Amino acid sequence: MTLDPAASGRPPSIRDVARVAGVSHQTVSRVLNNHPSIRDTTRQRVLEVMAELQYQPNRAARALASSRSRTIGILSAMSTDYGPASIMTSVEAAARANGYWVSVANIDPSVEGSISDALAQLRAQAVEGIVVVAPQVRVFEALATLPLDIPYVTLQSTSDDGHALFFDQYAGARLATRHLLELGHRGIYHLSGPQDWIEADARMQGFLDELNAWDAPTTAPILGDWSADFGYFAGRELLRVRDFTAVFASNDQMALGLLHALRDGGVDVPGEVSVIGFDDIPEAAHFWPPLTTVRQDFPELGRRAVAFLLGELDAEGAHTIAPQLMVRNSTAPVAR
CATH class of the missing domain: 1.10.260.40 (lambda repressor-like DNA-binding domains)
Known part of the structure; x- marks a missing residue:
């Protein structure tokens, strides 16, 4: 029974x-x-x-006299990519600085019930707030159907639902594209991230809108997978047409593979082709040539996420952090 x-x-x-x-x-x-x-x-x-x-x-016996878990949960989509991994590290550092521990529940967005099960796991640990580090569209669609009665904040989103905190990916992409246009480039390709990723879509839209604002020729974005291997593959394919003078890669890893392909093809960067990335990974300044890219301040995002959960930030409306253009030696004025 x-x-x-x-x-x-x-x-x-x-x-x-x-x-x-x-x-x-x-x-x-x-x-x-x-x-x-x-x-x-x-x-x-x-x-x-x-x-x-x-x-x-009942966590009272284990939470000393305060009867609090002093734990923040992270709902993660099991990504080893630089952005999500850096965000998780930054959230944990900020939590520890505020006297909190972190518990991570990994999900597979493609598996039905994975998100609700992970939330149940975090609730079972009496977490006092949840940080969502899962940038796939279907994750946010599933979260919209689930009741959450504890504080939570979603990162890598673009929604204005009162729980969002994110870098302005759209503005960062326009910044990168504008930099190339100001250098005189008009034949510009974009290596996009995976189609289901919110960040990839925002960067792609920013690229297209900036081209339109300048009345510049529009090229179809090339859908990638964030990896240096794909950047190398895309670069080899682009060398077959040579109808471009610049490429905006949606992350620095794809930019690295692209630089490798251009070097193998005997193309001078930035003399013949300019390349710009996104993220400003620690190695970006040591690529050859050093990579022009868009920086995201991940420690600041982690600090704000924890402050949001602790009620130290206004919970009304979305909070955005502006990215920063880092100009290095991989971009130059178009060759005449």
Whole structure:
């Protein structure tokens, strides 16, 4: 017989969860503490039962006299790319500076139920706020259907829903494109990021709108995958047509691969072709030539995200951080 704790008028306990899930209460405890010995199938079953019973663990005994977890949750889409990884590092540093720990719940946006399960996991740990570091469109679509009754902030978004904090990707792309146009370039290609990524779409739109504002010829963006390998592949293909004098890559890794391809093809950068990236990764200043790029201040984003959750920032409306153009030696006036 399935236990229904609500019928008894009391909140469900850890033993109720264990009984419904068919495991021991020690196993439920290990799931709550992210113990590595628990099988994924068992962990998933326990989390599903917690959500079904609306179980909220009592953390008072472990949170000293304050009865607070002093924990901030991060909902992450398991990306090793520089941007998301840097944001997570910055959020954790800012949280620690404010006396908080961080708990990360990774999701696979392509798996149904992954987001709700991850949120249940974070809620089971009594996190006091959640930072969403998952830049795929479908993640935000799923979040819109889920009730969140604790403070949260979404990064890498472009929405004005009262929970958004992000770099102005659109403005950064226009800044990069304008730099090339001011140097006299008119044959400009754009290596875009993956189609489902909010940042990639905003940068692509900024590129197209800046070209239109200058009444410059528009080229179809080339959809990439953020990797240096793709930048190299795209560069080799572009060398077949040679109808361009500049390329705006949507991130620095693709710009690196592009520089490699141009060098292999005997093309001088920036003498014949100018290249600009986006992110300003630590190695960008040491590319050859040093890469002109758009800088995002990730430590500042992490600081603001934690301040937002702690109520130190106005929660009304979106908060944007302006990117900065870093001019180095990979861009120059178009050759006449």
